[in-house]
Amino acid sequence: MEKRAHISGWTLPLLLILPQMAITVIFFYWPASQAIWQSFLREDAFGLASEFVGFENYVSLFEQPEYYRAMTTTAIFSSLVAFFSLGCALLLATQADKNIRGGHVFKTLLIWPYAVAPAIAGVLWIFMFHPTLGTLSKPIKAVGIDWNPMLNANHAMTLLVLSATWKQISYNFLFFLAGLQAIPKSVIEAAAIDGAGPLRRFWTVIFPLLSPTTFFLLVVNIVYVFFDTFGIIDAVTGGGPAGQTTTLVYKVYADGRLGGDLGGSAAQSVILMIIVIALTAIQFRYVERKVQY
Amino acid sequence: MVENRPFAQFMAYLTLALGVVIVAFPVYLAIMASTFDAATIINGNMPLVPGDQAAVNYPRALFYGGVHAREPVAGMMFNSMIMALGIAIGKILISILSAFAVVYFKFPFRKTAFWIIFITLMLPVEVRIYPTYKIVADLGLLDTYTGLVMPLIASATGTLLFRQFFMTIPDELLEASKIDGAGAFRFFKDTLLPLSMTTIAALFVIQFIYGWNQYLWPLLITTKSSMQTIVIGIKKMITTTDALTEWQIAMTTAVLAMLPPVLVVIFMQRLFVKGLVETEK
Numbered sequence: 102m103e104k105r106a107h108i109s110g111w112t113l114p115l116l117l118i119l120p121q122m123a124i125t126v127i128f129f130y131w132p133a134s135q136a137i138w139q140s141f142l143r144e145d146a147f148g149l150a151s152e153f154v155g156f157e158n159y160v161s162l163f164e165q166p167e168y169y170r171a172m173t174t175t176a177i178f179s180s181l182v183a184f185f186s187l188g189c190a191l192l193l194a195t196q197a198d199k200n201i202r203g204g205h206v207f208k209t210l211l212i213w214p215y216a217v218a219p220a221i222a223g224v225l226w227i228f229m230f231h232p233t234l235g236t237l238s239k240p241i242k243a244v245g246i247d248w249n250p251m252l253n254a255n256h257a258m259t260l261l262v263l264s265a266t267w268k269q270i271s272y273n274f275l276f277f278l279a280g281l282q283a284i285p286k287s288v289i290e291a292a293a294i295d296g297a298g299p300l301r302r303f304w305t306v307i308f309p310l311l312s313p314t315t316f317f318l319l320v321v322n323i324v325y326v327f328f329d330t331f332g333i334i335d336a337v338t339g340g341g342p343a344g345q346t347t348t349l350v351y352k353v354y355a356d357g358r359l360g361g362d363l364g365g366s367a368a369q370s371v372i373l374m375i376i377v378i379a380l381t382a383i384q385f386r387y388v389e390r391k392v393q394y
Numbered sequence: 395m396v397e398n399r400p401f402a403q404f405m406a407y408l409t410l411a412l413g414v415v416i417v418a419f420p421v422y423l424a425i426m427a428s429t430f431d432a433a434t435i436i437n438g439n440m441p442l443v444p445g446d447q448a449a450v451n452y453p454r455a456l457f458y459g460g461v462h463a464r465e466p467v468a469g470m471m472f473n474s475m476i477m478a479l480g481i482a483i484g485k486i487l488i489s490i491l492s493a494f495a496v497v498y499f500k501f502p503f504r505k506t507a508f509w510i511i512f513i514t515l516m517l518p519v520e521v522r523i524y525p526t527y528k529i530v531a532d533l534g535l536l537d538t539y540t541g542l543v544m545p546l547i548a549s550a551t552g553t554l555l556f557r558q559f560f561m562t563i564p565d566e567l568l569e570a571s572k573i574d575g576a577g578a579f580r581f582f583k584d585t586l587l588p589l590s591m592t593t594i595a596a597l598f599v600i601q602f603i604y605g606w607n608q609y610l611w612p613l614l615i616t617t618k619s620s621m622q623t624i625v626i627g628i629k630k631m632i633t634t635t636d637a638l639t640e641w642q643i644a645m646t647t648a649v650l651a652m653l654p655p656v657l658v659v660i661f662m663q664r665l666f667v668k669g670l671v672e673t674e675k
Contacts, residue, residue, distance in 0.1 A: 104497060104561070106568045108578045111501035118507055121492040121553065128548040129514050132525035139525065193413045196406040209663060210414045215670075216655035217421075218607035218625045221648050224632060225420040228427065228645060234438040236423055267420065275667060299402065328520045332609035336629050350520050354610065357524045366524055373521045381515070 133374070139367035151364075158368040167344060168352070168369075175348040178261065179326035183319060186266045190273030191315075195303065197274075198281040208278065215271040219329055223336030226264035250338070254345035257338045261346055264337060265330050272325075273318050280314035281307070320384040324377065349373055421652065427645035428452070435641045447642065455646040460631045467647050470624040473539075474606050475654070477623055480543035481605030482598045489552030489597075490590065494582055496553070497560040498568065515550040519611055527614050537621045542612055546605065551673050552597055558672070559593045560586070596669030599662050603655045624651040 140158050144151040162168050197207055214222070229237050232249040241248040250256040284307060292302045331350050334340060340347035340355055347355065353373065357366030423442075427435055430445040459465045495501070496508050519526065526545050535541030563586070571581045612623045622630070628651055631644040659666050 104565055104568075106565045106572070107500050108498050108568070108572075108581070110578070111499065113578055114495035114499035114501045114504075117491040117495035117499075121488040121511060122507065124488060124544060124548045125511060125514055127529065128526060128545040129517075129522070130510075132522040132529055132545075133517065135525035135528070136522050189413070193410060196409045196413075199403065199406045201403060201406050201410075207410045207414065209660060211410075211417060212663070212666075213656050213659050214417055216603050216607075216659040217652050218609065218655075220609045220625050220629055221607075221651050222420075224628055224644065224648050225424050227632070228641065229420050229423055234436055234440070234641070236440060236442075239438070267417065270417065272670070275670060279671060299399075324518075328518045331520060332607075332625070335609070335613075336632075353521070354523065358614075363524060370521045370523070370525075374517055377517060377521065 136367045136370045136374075139363055140371045141364075142367075143364045154364070158364045159372075162365055162368050162372075167347075170344070171347050171349050171352045174258075174346060175327065178258070178265075178330070178346075178348060179323050181262045182265045182269060182326050182330075183322040185262065186269040186273050186322060187315065187318060189266070190270045190318075191277050193270070194274050194277035194281055195307075197278055211274055212271040214268055215275075217268060218332060219265075219268060220332030220336045222264050222268045223261075223333040226260055226267070227337050230260055230263075252342055254342055257342060257346050261330070261333060261337055264333050265326060268333070269322060269325060273322070276314055276318055277311070280311050284310050317384065320380055324380060327373070327377070349376075421649075424645045424648050424652075427642060428649050430642055432640055432642050435645075451642050451646040452650075455643050455650065459627075460640050460643050465619045465622060465627060467624060467627065467650055469620060470622050470627040471650065471654075473542075473621060474623040474625065474651075476539050477542045477608065477612070478602045478605035478654075480539060481546050481608075482601035484543055484547040485549070485552045485601050486594055486597055488547065489550075490556050490594070493553050493556035493560055494586065497557055498578075498581075511550045511553050513550075514548060515554065519545060523610060523614065530615055536615050537618050541615050542621075542623075543605075546608065546611060552601075555593060555597055555673055556590065559590060563589060592665070592668070593672075595662075596665045596672065598669075599658055599665045600669035600673055602658060603666075606655050 141153055141155060142151040143154045143157065193211060197204055197211075217225075227235075227250070229235050230241075230248070230250060232238055232251060238248050247253075248256060250260045288306060288310070289302055292306045297305065327348070328350055330348070331354070334346060334348060334351050338346045340351050349369065350373065353366050353369045356362045356369065426442060426444060427440060428451050429448040430440060431447045431450070434440055434445065456468045457466050459467060492507075492511065496504060530536060530541045530545060533541075535544070567585055568581060571585055576584065607625060608623070609625050613626050616622050616626065619627075624647065628644060628647045631647060632639050632641075
């Protein structure tokens with residue numbers, strides 16, 4: 102797309118674009134290229150000298166069992182959160198899409214968790230499910246489960262999935278609702294005249310027409326779990342117990358900060374960059390094509 | 395509604411009401427906890443109706459802080475506010491100017507410039523966190539507001555949003571203003587800016603929430619507790635040994651931390667939805 106009319110001169114536009122260029126180069130390209138460069142270096146323990154080691158950081162990364170565990174954790178975490186938050190949001194959106202009185206009030210009451218910081222969401226959930234003082238831990242313990250997210254990795258993961266899902270439902274809900282409202286009523290009426298009941302209409306008409314939204318949200322949710330849940334993990338489990346809820350992003354942080362292994366941390370950053378670029382590329386391809394049947 | 399089904403209507407209400415209750419419950423619990431004293435919470439039998447300690451907890455949190463992490467929450471909220479406003483205003487400023495340049499001018503390397511900005515869309519700050527930290531440290535920007543804000547405005551969302559919007563403005567407006575003898579500056583100020591107001595407001599709402607809720611970046615670059623943002627401050631309150639955690643103060647702080655962005659979403663819902671939907675396109 103191009104504008105037909107233009108303003109002449111080219112020193113002014115260069116000046117206009119300069120602030121963004123400067124900030125982008127200093128705080129984006131420079132660090133990103135540093136990350137790539139560092140991933141080929143090994144620093145000594147004091148950070149005084151470094152030598153070029155080629156792909157050694159990557160090789161040793163793929164020799165660590167912890168790295169594979171972080172991958173598995175991330176995969177499990179993101180699929181569970183994506184599944185539950187998309188499912189709940191779709192259910193709520195289809196209900197809110199029915200012409201019911203007070204629909205917009207429900208909308209307001211459902212979207213505000215978007216504004217809660219991930220770390221705060223984590224704090225709220227750990228308070229609710231705290232092993233000794235949590236309001237909801239008591240009923241769990243009453244049915245005989247020794248609930249303790251601080252010691253039991255499965256419990257910790259459950260708590261993370263719950264808090265991350267809680268925070269993401271509002272976002273998915275908004276987009277699903279917009280998607281549903283964009284479906285022409287005539288299509289649904291036609292299906293109804295043909296004798297399709299509400300469930301049948303949903304699966305054969307509405308759901309397929311909603312697929313671009315669903316696909317878009319799926320990618321966004323995966324990216325969300327990869328990056329934005331850092332605050333939740335740090336607040337709820339700190340990657341524990343025993344590193345069992347450490348995701349890929351959390352490991353970049355923990356290895357660089359706590360372990361001081363900058364080369365290894367940089368190598369992990371580069372792998373993450375590749376994953377995000379791939380995800381974004383997939384999204385652009387499909388959004389262009391408008392997935393539909 | 396295609397057909398009238400009272401039962402379906404009823405189920406819709408029920409599902410939505412249930413959804414609202416589940417979504418609101420964690421926050422309700424936090425609000426309740428902010429009205430009790432430490433002992434009531436720690437014994438694990440906190441009532442679900444408000445207590446009478448709110449008048450103690452809120453001033454205590456705001457002006458004194460926790461016993462172990464002694465830093466007044468009012469100061470943290472101030473830092474968060476500066477950071478959120480800095481990110482929102484900074485991003486709007488640099489991106490409206492660069493979008494104006496990219497859309498309305500023809501200059502060498504215009505496409506290249508656009509792509510250089512566009513690529514930043516793909517990589518969140520989390521993946522380049524340590525190198526960015528090092529650069530900010532080398533520039534002497536640790537524990538400064540500039541250091542908190544700058545790296546987070548290096549992103550393309552705003553530029554893309556404004557570019558998209560400018561493309562929908564009819565070319566005739568530029569032609570007319572040229573005929574009237576207006577230069578680039580006049581056109582920007584008198585035509586483009588007034589037309590962009592809703593877009594600016596929508597972007598502001600989204601970026602304010604984004605900035606207020608930042609966690610990893612401020613966690614790394616603030617070493618002085620006086621520079622902490624509230625989202626980090628609250629986490630520090632609950633990491634001290636479990637038994638010593640002052641839950642009533644931590645929960646009071648959580649409520650205070652949620653207040654500004656949640657109010658923004660509720661009262662500027664239309665702008666919020668617009669901003670959210672359009673920045674994601």
